[in-house]
Amino acid sequence: MAIPFFSLDLKKIDFLTIIRDIFFPWNKSKKVTKVISTLEKRYPNRKICLLPSGRLGLYLSLKYLFKKGDEIIFSSMSFPLYVKIAKQLELKVRLVDVSNKDLNIDVNKIEEQINRNTKGIVVTHLFGNPCDIYKIKNICERKNLKLIEDCAQSFNSKINDIETGNFGDVGIVSTSLLKIPTTLSGGILILKDQELHSKIINWVEMNISDNFILKFKLLIKILLSILNSYPAIYSILSDKIFIFLKSYNPRIYRKILYSGMGMKNDLYNPKERPALSKFQLTIGLSQLNRCEEMNKIRKEYSQLIQTNLEKNKNIIVVNDHFKDNYNHQYFVIFIKKNFREIYEKLFKSGIHVMDENVWDCTKYGFEIENNHENFTVTKNFDGKLLRIQNNSLLKKNQIEKICKKIVDASN
Numbered sequence: 001m002a003i004p005f006f007s008l009d010l011k012k013i014d015f016l017t018i019i020r021d022i023f024f025p026w027n028k029s030k031k032v033t034k035v036i037s038t039l040e041k042r043y044p045n046r047k048i049c050l051l052p053s054g055r056l057g058l059y060l061s062l063k064y065l066f067k068k069g070d071e072i073i074f075s076s077m078s079f080p081l082y083v084k085i086a087k088q089l090e091l092k093v094r095l096v097d098v099s100n101k102d103l104n105i106d107v108n109k110i111e112e113q114i115n116r117n118t119k120g121i122v123v124t125h126l127f128g129n130p131c132d133i134y135k136i137k138n139i140c141e142r143k144n145l146k147l148i149e150d151c152a153q154s155f156n157s158k159i160n161d162i163e164t165g166n167f168g169d170v171g172i173v174s175t176s177l178l179k180i181p182t183t184l185s186g187g188i189l190i191l192k193d194q195e196l197h198s199k200i201i202n203w204v205e206m207n208i209s210d211n212f213i214l215k216f217k218l219l220i221k222i223l224l225s226i227l228n229s230y231p232a233i234y235s236i237l238s239d240k241i242f243i244f245l246k247s248y249n250p251r252i253y254r255k256i257l258y259s260g261m262g263m264k265n266d267l268y269n270p271k272e273r274p275a276l277s278k279f280q281l282t283i284g285l286s287q288l289n290r291c292e293e294m295n296k297i298r299k300e301y302s303q304l305i306q307t308n309l310e311k312n313k314n315i316i317v318v319n320d321h322f323k324d325n326y327n328h329q330y331f332v333i334f335i336k337k338n339f340r341e342i343y344e345k346l347f348k349s350g351i352h353v354m355d356e357n358v359w360d361c362t363k364y365g366f367e368i369e370n371n372h373e374n375f376t377v378t379k380n381f382d383g384k385l386l387r388i389q390n391n392s393l394l395k396k397n398q399i400e401k402i403c404k405k406i407v408d409a410s411n
């Protein structure tokens with residue numbers, strides 16, 4: 001039986017509420033208030049905005065915080081669509097290489113990229129591992145820069161017991177299908193400034209619709225993702241199709257796999273997704289309530305995986321899952337030698353791990369102000385990172401099977 005790349009951890013009651021809310025979609029605003037008040041406990045002194053995606057949160061933040069020609073710093077390993085959006089808004093982009101220790105922005109290299117046009121920094125808490133945020137905040141305060149935290153992968157990750165998203169002027173969480181917590185597509189914007197919050201709420205009210213066709217398409221995608229979450233169903237429904245495409249049409253296979261990256265069209269369309277439906281808010285609430293429970297299972301599994309894999313000389317576990325500040329949403333390993341071979345072997349043996357080769361922002365042809373630099377750490381890691389499925393829906397014996405197959409493939 002094949003084990004899919006990702007699984008949505010939903011309970012029976014979630015299925016019932018999805019059906020109920022699809023047929024009785026009224027009173028959505030009550031749900032919005034409930035989700036927002038739950039989130040406000042995590043982000044005190046911040047204003048919250050629920051959106052159809054994290055990317056829309058970045059688009060609107062950049063649009064209202066900066067003006068054309070302003071320079072923004074990103075880490076060279078971050079979400080490429082975010083750099084594309086910055087360029088679309090006619091901002092200038094500088095990249096800073098990542099640190100060897102956690103693949104987050106290298107704090108010691110930030111200041112050399114700051115000049116009088118620099119107006120902001122976007123930091124990504126990559127793979128859920130928090131950045132060196134106090135040092136970054138200090139630089140931002142000294143240089144009068146806006147700080148945006150990309151918390152798409154770091155919900156519930158903490159620094160000195162304070163959750164990521166509480167440090168910057170803006171925090172952006174993704175609640176897409178692949179994230180935890182999920183609203184089955186969506187995003188959370190965490191804002192320090194009341195005025196920015198009002199502007200964004202206004203924009204959303206004027207521009208984001210309840211378009212039936214968009215909602216229907218999303219519903220189909222959600223249903224397929226739910227079904228594909230279960231190894232038994234995935235093995236019947238998708239496994240063979242993926243194996244076929246991978247061998248005979250790798251381009252289409254890649255397109256399907258990375259469709260969420262938003263890189264296929266020339267321009268990002270901020271109106272591409274419909275407003276959140278009531279059932280998405282209900283699922284979001286259920287996920288928020290189960291956050292600690294799911295985190296605990298992921299922690300147990302990730303420690304098991306780490307213990308099994310770190311003995312192997314060809315593997316480096318990227319994050320230390322025995323640390324407590326971490327949400328264990330991503331389990332990523334660095335493979336020193338024979339990456340492709342190992343990846344193919346795993347795929348054939350039914351362990352559909354994810355080739356994390358999308359984060360190097362230097363390779364997409366964006367016009368970057370400091371393009372001439374080497375970004376050595378990014379280049380060294382790119383193409384050798386493998387994401388292992390570590391989801392609370394999976395059973396312990398499935399996690400053990402994944403470990404065994406990885407060790408076998410690496411020997």
Ligand SMILES: Cc1ncc(COP(=O)(O)O)c(C=O)c1O
Pocket residue numbers: 053054055056078079124150152153173174175176186187260
């Ligand atoms: C690091 C990172 N930033 C941003 C995003 C974008 O989030 P969304 O898909 O909700 O727009 C993602 C989604 O995969 C991500 O992994």
